[in-house]
Amino acid sequence: MSERFLDFYRREWPRVAAVQAMALGGASLLIGRKRQKNLRALAVMNAMTMCAHQYEEYVDPGWFPGMVNVGMFKSDQPLNYPFNANSAMCANISFRALYVPAMIFPRTTWLGLPPVLLGIGQAFAHGILMPAILGTKYSPGALTAGLLHLPIGINYLTAVREQGPISRDDWLKTVAVLAGFLVLGVAAPNVLAADKNSPYHFDAKQLGPYGSAKPADPVATQP
Numbered sequence: 705m706s707e708r709f710l711d712f713y714r715r716e717w718p719r720v721a722a723v724q725a726m727a728l729g730g731a732s733l734l735i736g737r738k739r740q741k742n743l744r745a746l747a748v749m750n751a752m753t754m755c756a757h758q759y760e761e762y763v764d765p766g767w768f769p770g771m772v773n774v775g776m777f778k779s780d781q782p783l784n785y786p787f788n789a790n791s792a793m794c795a796n797i798s799f800r801a802l803y804v805p806a807m808i809f810p811r812t813t814w815l816g817l818p819p820v821l822l823g824i825g826q827a828f829a830h831g832i833l834m835p836a837i838l839g840t841k842y843s844p845g846a847l848t849a850g851l852l853h854l855p856i857g858i859n860y861l862t863a864v865r866e867q868g869p870i871s872r873d874d875w876l877k878t879v880a881v882l883a884g885f886l887v888l889g890v891a892a893p894n895v896l897a898a899d900k901n902s903p904y905h906f907d908a909k910q911l912g913p914y915g916s917a918k919p920a921d922p923v924a925t926q927p
Contacts, residue, residue, distance in 0.1 A: 719764070723847060726756075730855035737859040744810035746860045750819055751803040753856060757826065757848040758796050767912020768844040774914035775838045782914065783905040790904035791897035798889030802881075813864060814877035820860045821882060823853030844912075 713720065733740065733749075740746065761768035769792065773782035806816045830846035864870060 723851070726847060726851035730851040733855040733859045737855075737862045740859055741863045741866065742810075743816060743860065743863055744807060746856055746863065747803070747806040747810055747816055747819070750823055750853065750856045750860070751807060753823065753848055753852040754799055754803055754819070757845050757853065758799075760848050761845045762792065762796075762910065765844055765912060766910050767914065768910075769906045770911035770914035771834070771838065771840075771843060774911065775834075775840075781900065782911055783908070784902045785900045786898040787894060787906075788897065788899070788902045788904045789906055790902065791894045792906075794893035794897060795890050798885070798893065801889060802885050813870060813874045814881065816860065816864070817870075817874065817878040818882040818885065820857045821878065822885075823849065824857040827854040827857075 760766075769787055770782060772787045773779040773785065777786055779785055802822065803819045805812075806819050809815050826845060826849035829849075830843040831850045834843040835841060835846075
């Protein structure tokens with residue numbers, strides 16, 4: 705075993721273990737999806753995964769804000785515009801409104817499907833779409849979405865379909881709930897809170913490979 709590999713593992717073994725845990729959990733869910741039929745348990749797992757997903761985006765490695773502000777919006781003050789720490793907090797808190805009802809009312813299909821479909825969409829967006837658009841191999845959030853959200857979603861859909869076909873009415877309500885959440889819970893906080901004079905800036909670590917910058921001076925940037 706090379707010394708270079710050992711040096712890497714000494715530094716990164718906690719993260720390696722975390723990825724192993726997610727891979728093991730996701731694989732177990734896929735293998736046992738014919739037996740796991742507890743919709744509340746799956747909804748709880750999905751909500752827990754969203755919390756871990758947000759941690760991956762904003763803490764470790766945590767440079768999702770840099771990917772958004774620099775990679776997507778080409779911002780010249782990426783620490784606080786257009787995405788800032790306040791809008792990120794508001795948008796991410798709103799996820800509770802989508803995930804909690806699915807845990808409280810597990811037999812209501814149109815409440816359970818929206819967070820499941822969102823998780824599957826996260827796997828596609830972080831694992832394929834954003835890397836393709838930005839020319840990167842990894843997007844913060846891809847591991848939790850691909851290793852946990854996706855298997856949980858597949859398991860959930862399998863369990864629901866075993867109880868009977870998903871009705872057209874359930875699908876229509878699901879689309880309406882998900883669309884309303886994306887507009888009111890995600891887009892609105894980020895659009896309304898976008899402010900070049902915002903004092904709520906991310907830290908330099910959250911820009912990651914997208915560079916570093918000093919927080920904008922609200923006085924200096926006022927017209």
